[in-house]
Amino acid sequence: MEDDLLPISALQHYLYCPRQCALIHVERLWAENRQTAEGRLLHDRADTPQIERRHGVRTITAMPLSSVELGISGVADVVEFRQEEGVEIPCPVEYKRGRPKAHRADEVQLCAQALCLEVMSGCRVEEGALFYGQTRRRQAVAFDDDLRLLTLDTIRITREMIRSGRTPLATYRAERCDACSLIDLCQPKLLGKGQDVEAWLRGQIAEEP
Known part of the structure; x- marks a missing residue:
């Protein structure tokens, strides 16, 4: 069953460029350049699985995520669990090498993580964050109805493209x-x-x- 789940990263690839998504996930092609190498270095800490607690916040890095219902799986860079009325509410944090973008590909990827966390925790996840390497700052992302709908549409369309085996x-x-x-x-x-x-x-x- 896990093998049939769509990688969450494919959603970001699709919204950035459907052809790029197909080259990676249909044709299984990959190449690295300076940008991808810098992104890999930025992820080094978050890619090491660990759990720590500071100031009442439990933080898990490299946390596996999945939802059979949505048909997606992936790994969250960081998930912070904050206490609210005696309940731990998860907040996904995704690391990106560049700066905030005009399109919503990064937000969709983060929202997909939140949807998985909702299934796994049973809690509503209202907000996450994107950390950009160039600005060295977090950008809060609200998981409103519009973003959730865009994310669900992107999951469906990306899956259909990959299943078709056709490269745009x-x-x-x-x-x-x-x-x-x-x-x-x-x-x-x-x-x-x-x-x-x-x-x-x-x-x-x-x-x-």
């Missing part, structure tokens, strides 16, 4: 492609006459009955 057409966009470690494998300038990320996502949602 390439579309070159400098702000997205030039920073992608897969650019040499993807060849978006050579192959690209496809749809952009937003058009692909809207089209997939619109096809649902």
Whole structure:
């Protein structure tokens, strides 16, 4: 059953670029560049499983997450458990190397972690945080109805794309492609006459009955 669960990281890959997601999760391709290497270094501490308690907050790093109901699984960088009226409420924290982005891919990835934590803990998770390496600051993320709906839609659409076994057409966009470690494998300038990320996502949602 666990083997059938969609990796939570695939949601972030999909919203960043459906083709990137397919190259990684359908064609099983990967390459590293400076950005991915820096991101890996940033995760080093969070990737070491440990539990600690400070000032009444229990913190777990590299915490496995899964929800059979949602069909997703992954590993949270950090989950903080805070006492509220005698109950420990989880708060996921995800580490990113860059800075806050215009799109919501990071927020969707974090919200998917929160949905897993809700299933696992039985508690409503209202908020999480994204820590960006360039700004060295946390950005609070509220798990409101709009973000939850976007996350559930992204889970469904990403799963459908991966199950289809089809890789979307390439579309070159400098702000997205030039920073992608897969650019040499993807060849978006050579192959690209496809749809952009937003058009692909809207089209997939619109096809649902």
